[in-house]
Amino acid sequence: MNTLSYKTVSLNKNTVEKEWVVVDADGQHLGRLASKVAKLLRGKYKPGFTPHVDCGDNVIVINADKVVLTGNKWTDRTYLSYTGYPGGQREKSPADLMKKGSDRLLRKVVKGMLPKNKLADKLLNNLHVYDGAEHKNEAQKPKTIDINLLK
Numbered sequence: 001m002n003t004l005s006y007k008t009v010s011l012n013k014n015t016v017e018k019e020w021v022v023v024d025a026d027g028q029h030l031g032r033l034a035s036k037v038a039k040l041l042r043g044k045y046k047p048g049f050t051p052h053v054d055c056g057d058n059v060i061v062i063n064a065d066k067v068v069l070t071g072n073k074w075t076d077r078t079y080l081s082y083t084g085y086p087g088g089q090r091e092k093s094p095a096d097l098m099k100k101g102s103d104r105l106l107r108k109v110v111k112g113m114l115p116k117n118k119l120a121d122k123l124l125n126n127l128h129v130y131d132g133a134e135h136k137n138e139a140q141k142p143k144t145i146d147i148n149l150l151k
Contacts, residue, residue, distance in 0.1 A: 011050045016043075018126075019057045020142035022135070026063040028147065030094075030109060033067065036150050037106075038113035041123045045150065054119065058126045060142055064102040065131040069094060079108060103129035 021040065025033055043049050043056035069077075078091040097105040106129050114120040128137060 009048065011048045011053050011055050013053060016053065016055045018055075020060065020137065020140040021057050022060045022062060022142045022144045023147050024063055024133075024144070025061050025106075026066045028067060030067050030069050030105070033061075033147060034106065034109040035113055036147050037061065037127065038110050039150070041110070041126055042114065052119065054122050054126070056123060056126060058128070058137075058140070058142075060128045060130070060135050060137050061106060062130050062133050062135055064106050064129045065098070067102070067106065074098075102131055 023033070023037060023040075037059055039045060040059050041056040043054075046055060049055060074095045075093050077094055079093075079097070081090050081092070082088055083090065094105055097108060107124065107127065110127060111120065111124055114123055128135065130136075
């Protein structure tokens with residue numbers, strides 16, 4: 001038996017083929033959208049996925065202001081942060097984050113779904129969030145994908 005045919009090939013930053021993809025968030029549920037975007041950023045949909053390498057795509061999310069939360073989650077859900085000072089724990093609702101910009105809410109949720117290491121910061125830089133249907137990354141010739149077809 002030829003053992004050379006069973007070698008696992010790991011990608012590195014020189015052999016990774018990164019693409020630009022556009023995801024439309026209009027009418028999408030926030031958590032389901034964020035988990036699929038996190039998998040796209042991480043590269044888990046690619047056959048050559050390597051856990052310690054940035055092998056994911058650059059993701060452009062348009063219509064982020066039209067994302068959906070069901071029930072009373074706009075006001076009842078809380079996101080905690082800590083200033084570093086005694087008594088400095090702050091809490092914000094998704095409605096508060098949306099007032100400052102829809103990119104803050106989506107980035108916060110996607111960041112929670114990425115690994116907690118240095119690679120997550122690099123992966124989060126590959127996420128571009130826009131409120132309307134227009135974006136400024138047309139020069140990269142991104143391809144539009146239907147997020148509902150991904151698992």
